[in-house]
Amino acid sequence: MSASTGLAVRSLRNIRRLPSAFLPALLMPVFQVVSFSGTYAGITSIPGFPTDRSVNWYLPMAVTMGASFAGLGTGFSMIRDLQTGFYDRIRMAPARRRDILLGPYLAAWTRAVIAVVLVTLVGFALGARPVGNPFAVFTLFIAGIGMATIGTGWGLGLAYRFRDMRAAAIMQLTLFLGLFLTDAQTPIDIMQGWLKSVATWNPLTRILHVARLGFVDGNGVSDLIIGIVVMAVLGSLAWFFALSGLRRLDD
Amino acid sequence: MTTPQRGLEQPIIAEGLERVFGSGERAVRAVDGVDLSVERGEIFGFLGPNGAGKSTTVRMLTTLLRPTGGTARVAGFDVVKESDAVRRSIGVALQDAAIDPLMTGAELLHLQAILYGLPRGEHTQRVGDLLERVGLSAAGDRRVGTYSGGMRRRLDLALALIHEPTVLFLDEPTTGLDPMSRMALWDEIRRLNDDGTTVLLTTQYLEEADQLADRVAIIDHGRIVSRGRPADLKAGVGAPTLFIVVDPAQVESASAVLTAFGELRPTAEGTLGVGLVDGAAGVSAVVRALDDAGVQVQNLELKAPSLDDVFAEATGHRLEGAS
Numbered sequence: 001m002s003a004s005t006g007l008a009v010r011s012l013r014n015i016r017r018l019p020s021a022f023l024p025a026l027l028m029p030v031f032q033v034v035s036f037s038g039t040y041a042g043i044t045s046i047p048g049f050p051t052d053r054s055v056n057w058y059l060p061m062a063v064t065m066g067a068s069f070a071g072l073g074t075g076f077s078m079i080r081d082l083q084t085g086f087y088d089r090i091r092m093a094p095a096r097r098r099d100i101l102l103g104p105y106l107a108a109w110t111r112a113v114i115a116v117v118l119v120t121l122v123g124f125a126l127g128a129r130p131v132g133n134p135f136a137v138f139t140l141f142i143a144g145i146g147m148a149t150i151g152t153g154w155g156l157g158l159a160y161r162f163r164d165m166r167a168a169a170i171m172q173l174t175l176f177l178g179l180f181l182t183d184a185q186t187p188i189d190i191m192q193g194w195l196k197s198v199a200t201w202n203p204l205t206r207i208l209h210v211a212r213l214g215f216v217d218g219n220g221v222s223d224l225i226i227g228i229v230v231m232a233v234l235g236s237l238a239w240f241f242a243l244s245g246l247r248r249l250d251d
Numbered sequence: 252m253t254t255p256q257r258g259l260e261q262p263i264i265a266e267g268l269e270r271v272f273g274s275g276e277r278a279v280r281a282v283d284g285v286d287l288s289v290e291r292g293e294i295f296g297f298l299g300p301n302g303a304g305k306s307t308t309v310r311m312l313t314t315l316l317r318p319t320g321g322t323a324r325v326a327g328f329d330v331v332k333e334s335d336a337v338r339r340s341i342g343v344a345l346q347d348a349a350i351d352p353l354m355t356g357a358e359l360l361h362l363q364a365i366l367y368g369l370p371r372g373e374h375t376q377r378v379g380d381l382l383e384r385v386g387l388s389a390a391g392d393r394r395v396g397t398y399s400g401g402m403r404r405r406l407d408l409a410l411a412l413i414h415e416p417t418v419l420f421l422d423e424p425t426t427g428l429d430p431m432s433r434m435a436l437w438d439e440i441r442r443l444n445d446d447g448t449t450v451l452l453t454t455q456y457l458e459e460a461d462q463l464a465d466r467v468a469i470i471d472h473g474r475i476v477s478r479g480r481p482a483d484l485k486a487g488v489g490a491p492t493l494f495i496v497v498d499p500a501q502v503e504s505a506s507a508v509l510t511a512f513g514e515l516r517p518t519a520e521g522t523l524g525v526g527l528v529d530g531a532a533g534v535s536a537v538v539r540a541l542d543d544a545g546v547q548v549q550n551l552e553l554k555a556p557s558l559d560d561v562f563a564e565a566t567g568h569r570l571e572g573a574s
Binding site: 002003005006007010013014017018081084085086088089090091092093094095250251 | 338351
């Protein structure tokens with residue numbers, strides 16, 4: 001077993017032993033898909049709305065939200081390890097820094113898969129159905145893993161820099177803002193003013209389009225390619241943000 | 252597991268080691284030009300009060316913190332440029348045993364074995380051996396959150412030994428422990444040293460340094476103020492100290508009397524201390540002189556030179572919390 005796998009196993013084992021640390025990240029997206037698709041069921045009557053099922057619109061948003069918070073969860077755990085001093089023990093090990101960093105990523109991806117599966121099942125139970133694209137669930141998972149990757153790097157990078165609960169507040173706030181300033185709620189075409197501009201240029205919008213591929217009309221292969229490029233770029237930036245933060249712990 | 256070995260005649264060498272936190276007017280010089288040289292197979296005591304710079308020095312020597320000046324080599328490797336090799340060579344038990352309370356002792360040791368790259372087939376055997384060595388076999392499958400302070404310290408020591416390091420850093424290993432647990436840990440440290448492990452031990456307990464260390468360095472405000480064998484350092488202080496408690500209103504007149512018998516020494520507030528050149532034989536003369544001067548003695552104690560006296564002579568004040 002490598003250092004990264006060992007750290008991932010430890011992280012996942014602690015989920016079982018301290019479920020309260022993971023449950024909110026799991027239940028929040030479930031709540032969103034249930035409440036939004038019910039409350040805003042009438043949204044589908046907007047002319048040109050790309051699906052006739054509100055749950056098809058909100059399920060991808062809830063999945064990306066759940067997956068990104070699964071990533072941020074590793075940031076919260078990291079704050080705990082930094083504050084208790086346990087992370088000093090890990091840093092003193094002769095394992096490569098990237099392996100030490102990869103451990104939380106493996107744990108985050110596992111958490112994200114759990115969240116994505118649960119939210120998807122709830123979405124399907126509420127009536128979500130793919131339209132046309134046989135790989136709809138697969139692309140939904142791709143977007144979920146992409147968001148988890150970005151969320152993990154962002155969360156870890158902030159945790160390493162602040163080393164206390166200030167990082168947790170910034171992680172949540174920025175991710176909420178980032179996701180809600182997309183077309184998470186309504187299509188870009190019916191937005192107006194600065195909100196429309198922000199949503200258009202917000203790279204997370206592109207990831208959301210990957211998640212929606214196959215659940216709404218209008219998105220195609222170009223959306224998939226752009227979305228994957230955005231995930232690769234943001235994921236890489238987040239990885240280096242985390243890695244540089246890890247190295248800054250020595251300063 | 253074989254740890255790297257290079258330049259092990261002096262496994263720990265530091266020259267002009269410095270650490271400054273912050274910058275400009277708010278800069279704090281936590282470690283200010285520390286020189287250290289620890290010989291192979293010795294227990295080296297690093298003694299000083301809270302905030303003196305002991306832990307910061309250890310964090311630099313164990314690669315957790317980058318020095319802002321000077322150089323240090325541990326097990327023959329530069330702590331900055333060859334940090335991975337240093338990590339493979341050393342075992343570290345830090346202050347406030349940082350152990351995940353959700354994990355069991357055995358799980359933590361397994362994780363440590365993985366992090367140090369021990370062959371997988373050896374994990375179970377090594378974990379079992381170490382748990383037995385520190386007397387935690389029965390508690391190995393219990394979560395660490397249920398351990399007592401002494402058990403945590405012993406587990407911390409076992410974690411530091413997972414890869415059989417040649418150099419061991421123990422940062423205040425007995426702080427907060429009851430006397431029994433403290434002595435049990437001392438025995439274990441002696442056993443490790445007998446097996447050839449070089450130990451650098453930081454402590455604020457004078458007795459601990461006196462009992463365990465072959466040599467000590469005393470640090471205060473980031474600088475080493477004295478170093479040597481405890482016996483030599485104490486002999487250097489010379490005369491034993493006579494501690495006298497008098498009425499606070501009579502401290503000045505008592506001081507005037509005591510200067511005739513020897514050098515006044517720093518003491519805790521409310522107490523006077525004088526280096527009594529004649530030792531026990533001179534006590535009665537001191538008491539008589541104080542009596543003649545009308546000073547009422549409330550308490551009096553003659554103490555052989557201790558590391559606290561060494562510290563007091565070097566710094567002008569006594570060790571906080573000295574025992």
